[in-house]
Amino acid sequence: MEERKESIVLFPFMGQGHIIPFLALALHLEQRKHYKNITIVNTSLNIKKLRSSLPPNSSIKLIQIPFNSSDHGLPPNTENTDIVPYHLVIRLMQACTTMRPAFKQLIQNILDQHQQKLCIIADIFFGWTVSVAKELGVSHVIFSGSGGYGLACYYSLWVNLPHRRVDSDKFSLPDFPEARDIHRTQLPTNISEADGTDAWSVFQKENLSEWVNSDGVLFNTVMEFDSVGLRYFARKLNRPVWAIGPVLLSTGKGSRGKGGGLDPEVCREWLNTKPPNSVLFVCFGSMNTISASQMMELGRALERSGKNFIWVVRPPIGFDINSEFRTEEWLPQGFTEKVLESKRGLMVHDWAPQVDILSHEAVSAFLSHCGWNSVLESLSHGVPILGWPMAGEQFFNCVLLEKEVGVCVEVARGKRCEVKHQDILAKIDLVMNETEKGLEMRKKASHVRDIIRNAVKDESGFKGSSVRAMDEFLSASVSSYSP
Numbered sequence: 001m002e003e004r005k006e007s008i009v010l011f012p013f014m015g016q017g018h019i020i021p022f023l024a025l026a027l028h029l030e031q032r033k034h035y036k037n038i039t040i041v042n043t044s045l046n047i048k049k050l051r052s053s054l055p056p057n058s059s060i061k062l063i064q065i066p067f068n069s070s071d072h073g074l075p076p077n078t079e080n081t082d083i084v085p086y087h088l089v090i091r092l093m094q095a096c097t098t099m100r101p102a103f104k105q106l107i108q109n110i111l112d113q114h115q116q117k118l119c120i121i122a123d124i125f126f127g128w129t130v131s132v133a134k135e136l137g138v139s140h141v142i143f144s145g146s147g148g149y150g151l152a153c154y155y156s157l158w159v160n161l162p163h164r165r166v167d168s169d170k171f172s173l174p175d176f177p178e179a180r181d182i183h184r185t186q187l188p189t190n191i192s193e194a195d196g197t198d199a200w201s202v203f204q205k206e207n208l209s210e211w212v213n214s215d216g217v218l219f220n221t222v223m224e225f226d227s228v229g230l231r232y233f234a235r236k237l238n239r240p241v242w243a244i245g246p247v248l249l250s251t252g253k254g255s256r257g258k259g260g261g262l263d264p265e266v267c268r269e270w271l272n273t274k275p276p277n278s279v280l281f282v283c284f285g286s287m288n289t290i291s292a293s294q295m296m297e298l299g300r301a302l303e304r305s306g307k308n309f310i311w312v313v314r315p316p317i318g319f320d321i322n323s324e325f326r327t328e329e330w331l332p333q334g335f336t337e338k339v340l341e342s343k344r345g346l347m348v349h350d351w352a353p354q355v356d357i358l359s360h361e362a363v364s365a366f367l368s369h370c371g372w373n374s375v376l377e378s379l380s381h382g383v384p385i386l387g388w389p390m391a392g393e394q395f396f397n398c399v400l401l402e403k404e405v406g407v408c409v410e411v412a413r414g415k416r417c418e419v420k421h422q423d424i425l426a427k428i429d430l431v432m433n434e435t436e437k438g439l440e441m442r443k444k445a446s447h448v449r450d451i452i453r454n455a456v457k458d459e460s461g462f463k464g465s466s467v468r469a470m471d472e473f474l475s476a477s478v479s480s481y482s483p
Contacts, residue, residue, distance in 0.1 A: 006117040007037035013123040015081035016286040021145035021220050024247040026060050043067040045079040066102050082286050090199050097128050104132045119477040127210030139477045140214050146372045147221040148229025149400040150393035157191050158204040178228050185413050186395035216240035220247055222455045223465045225405050242469040246376040261351030274308050274362040281357050282367040283312040288390045292316040292330055299331045300421035305428050310346045325349055358383050365431045370394040382449035384441040388412045406444040
């Protein structure tokens with residue numbers, strides 16, 4: 001195949017859970033060796049982080065877009081959700097829409113410079129980029145780092161706000177009958193509080209209404225186990241939907257940390273001392289933490305389980321996420337000393353090399369917030385999940401994984417629910433011990449791992465579903481170009 005003559009511009013929202021899959025997609029496109037002009041656009045601090053994550057021989061360009069958080073009532077240098085208090089996330093999203101003129105000029109400059117076709121790949125929160133693409137006559141697709149089912153539930157909830165129309169705790173989605181009923185406890189805080197006139201509702205109404213004008217949606221998922229959600233978007237938007245996942249960063253790329261964390265070599269050496277299928281990995285993603293009481297109960301459960309574990313800890317809700325972790329205050333008395341003496345656990349502050357951990361044979365299960373990046377990393381290595389969803393579409397990812405795919409059990413729900421260590425302990429034992437349920441989950445997780453491997457297989461005479469979808473998208477991105 002000859003080298004293509006299009007430029008591709010990727011524009012992720014400023015959150016690690018969004019930037020990471022966009023970076024992985026850019027590297028994936030570069031590896032196909034048919035694109036020379038791949039550009040990632042973002043604000044200066046995120047570009048600085050991205051630069052350190054690119055391989056030294058990469059030809060991917062990084063372009064800064066002007067943005068001053070102080071102009072929008074945000075603290076100085078607020079350019080990523082990993083340092084934004086939850087109540088200010090919507091303000092950051094609103095502020096992003098002001099980048100429209102600068103983004104349009106940036107795209108025009110690329111067109112003038114390269115005199116060739118161009119495709120914009122934009123974030124799910126950047127619906128406003130669709131009109132920029134139309135004005136400049138370039139193709140446009142949305143890229144979702146979330147899975148189809150989870151995002152379909154999230155999209156439908158924002159479009160319909162069905163919980164406002166019922167008195168019961170359980171309700172269905174009017175335009176997504178294939179989905180399971182939703183319980184109020186599965187609603188993220190911003191949706192639970194939405195009434196159609198609040199800041200989140202107003203933002204999402206504008207944002208989501210633009211999707212129908214895009215040329216299609218790319219999903220970082222696998223069609224074989226996520227077809228129900230993908231069909232929802234194909235029907236709802238009447239646009240092509242391509243499942244091209246998983247696009248993941250390989251081991252060692254794209255640090256999620258803010259400076260602290262666990263050295264990958266130290267981690268590997270510790271894991272090497274543990275028997276196969278004996279370690280529980282506990283991590284709630286780059287943005288989440290739990291309450292102080294939940295943390296205490298989780299600590300008690302880990303202490304009494306007798307299991308080996310790696311636990312990524314951050315200060316609990318209500319405390320500065322970047323402050324020092326107060327072990328004596330937030331964990332059971334003597335917990336850290338017991339962990340260190342027995343060498344049964346690793347307490348990690350802020351960041352751990354997640355792919356290294358999940359790919360190690362010593363790891364048996366993953367206690368996770370069910371963010372889609374983490375889900376894909378876990379299932380790509382056949383590791384079953386203990387689900388503790390907290391925000392966004394994570395609640396519905398958990399439903400898909402538990403009820404439809406059979407690789408997950410829900411441990412708790414949300415950042416403020418009451419949890420008891422006995423219940424957490426029972427779920428840990430259920431999944432990690434030789435129970436009928438635990439064995440069945442491991443078997444299904446191994447099966448999903450094989451499905452994923454087949455989806456991305458590209459060998460002589462065989463192309464997996466995700467490879468075919470990527471080919472179809474690249475072909476469509478050329479044909480939809482109309483200067």
